[in-house]
Amino acid sequence: MAVVFQPIAPRPAPVKTEGLVPWVRANLFGDWKSSIATLAILALGIYYLPGFFGWAVANAVLTQDANLCQQARGVGACWAVVGEKFRLIVFGRYPYEQQWRPELATLILLALLVASCIRRFWKPWLALVWIVVVPAFFVLMGGGWFGLESVPTDQWGGLPLTIMLATFGIVLAYPLAIVVALGRRSKLPAIRSLCIVYIELVRGVPLISVLFMASFMFPLFLPVGKSPDVLLRVLVGITLFSAAYLAEVVRGGLQAIPKGQIEAAESLGLSYWQTQRKIVLPQALAMVVPGIMNSFIAIFKDTSLVTIVSLYELTGALGLALNSDADWRPFKIEGYLFITMIYFAFCFAMSRYSLWIEKQLNVSRTR
Amino acid sequence: MADRGPPKRRDWSWRSQAFRGLVYQLIAVGAVALGVWYLAQNTLANMAARGIQSGFDFLRTPAGFDIGESLIPYDALDPYWVAFGVGVLNTLRVAVIGVVLATILGTLLGVGRFSRNAILRGLCYAYVEFFRNVPVLLQLLMWYLILTDVLPPLSEAISIAGVLFLSNNGFKFPVPVWGLGQALAGVGGVLGIVLAWAYRRWAMRQFELTGRVRSLVLVPIGIVIAAATAGWIAGGAPTAWSIPRIDGFLTTGGATATPEFLAVLLGLVLYTSAFIAEVVRAGINSVSHGQVEAASSLGLTKGQSMRLVILPQALRVIIPPMTSQYLNLTKNSSLAVAIGYPDVVSIANTSLNQTGRAVECIAIIMAVYLTTSLSTAAFMNWYNKRAAIKER
Incomplete structure (x- = not known):
């Protein structure tokens, strides 16, 4: 019998697990439930998206003409309102010929904020720069010095006010928060209870009640005849409010420092303040940067509340720009969408940074 | 003597830690007391100078303003304390309904982040990122604008099945008699x-x-x-059901949710559910994968392992941040004042403008929220203790 060589059939190639088709199969049509969900969402999208696209883009009016907008009402968006009222929405009632001042001041503030987010600049001199920039901002905005025309604070408004309230609210609250957080972990019962009462009292009430207090009660607190500026009062209110939240964030960092380090410092003969300054705080404060960032985002969003006590930051400035103008008032929703995008851009960028820095700071602990 | 620790020095010297601690505490308490006394003095002097009356006696005088919606019978002749009661009930109504709806929506969204379907996953992610990065006040104002401006007037109300009516006058629905x-x-x-x-x-x-x-x-x-x-x-x-009926400008029967209430509810629920979704996601993420594998190797089905293994462990991580989200929702309901929903802040604001008693009205707001916050926190702490790991 002659043995004839019979090649066996080659094995089929393994099922592809990479590439578009397998991804779609696994992620969109994994099982029957997933397939139904995919098809249902696609159907809804096909049904509704063209209408939305038509309203937002295809039929939208960009020419700054209230009559054209009025004709397109219900069919197309009137983005022209943003162009028409841009100055009023973004800068509030600040005098037009002086507008370079809020622009410059806000740019400086933003630049310093960005610099403060970079780890290389986390040095003691950064605090000094802040101490210089905070008054400089007020001088530039308020004027009255160096030949700058004086602009009362009730004319400040828009995005510069939003950024200012959020930034100063956090920056001024930061030292207070550290003191209160240390106090809450103090061994001295009287100091500890004072700090606990402060933190829990403030965290138990809404910001709006603090703002009401700032606008109605702070004037009563000062000696007869003296009434500080409303912006200053609100700033004090926001600072006291955010300090309580920030103190809890800082306390989280303090608690994460192993007790052995403090004991080691004590056995080396360091005093309480030396221990805190040289051992505990440098580690704890670096650890809580993501938490501080989250507080900053929260305060940035919460600044929109000051419109209730008639300060015209971004949300208030929009009402200011549109409520009194019968021609453009019907297109408030487009204005709202515009400032929604501004808020979203800021907050989303900050939350991404917070996630990124968290990973950076934990790099020694991940493997 | 077997047990002789370091001698406890309690002498009146600056070197003694106990003495220093005592001095520091006295200074702190003294400073705070002095500050409070100074502010109180100024406040009293200011009130005298401006002729502001003080005291809570105004609560018994007639309020004299109408309230748009109320859970209890109220009219303008009722005293202030009834008006405040109406406000507190309105706050609690929106907060309680809001907490329930936000929990349901947030849990669905949080679990949706683990879906095997990429579109669903993406939509949940986009929802969370969008809604939590826009101020809640802006969302409330937008919903209010949509509910009052974009929706048709009552005479052209959108009708669903002939019993539900949606118009710029609110949402009308049937209720059983x-x-x-x-x-x-x-x-x-x-x-x-x-x-x-x-x-x-x-x-x-x-x-x-x-x-x-x-x-x-x-x-x-x-x-x-x-x-x-x-x-x-x-x-x-x-x-028997009471069904809303629209005749021109009048409606009869049924019950109505006002646009103010709906706007506050929608805004709070959509905003808070984005945060709750993140809380739930973090909780589920915190249960190690080995637990799921162990559960399935014991023969538990997917549902059983979710119910018996994953959720009880995730719950421990979820409860504390969930509590603070509930408190946030309750506190954020104070923003209702911006769109005219008569919650306690709104009532206090009106009373403040009518009577000029700022200190008293603000104190009432703070007391209401502090009570709510502290009792919610106490309840959730009790629940948390029940759910915590029983350790010896």
């Missing part, structure tokens, strides 16, 4: 819950004794439904 049957059904339901709870305890004990598994979900639910139905039938099984 209250009668003996409904009352008895309510009593039956409460009785059913007690019975179901007793059954559950008995079944759990039986399971621990004999290992026999009894239904712990369907049977209790069945007991509650059966008891409620029995009460309803005993009351004559009433089926």
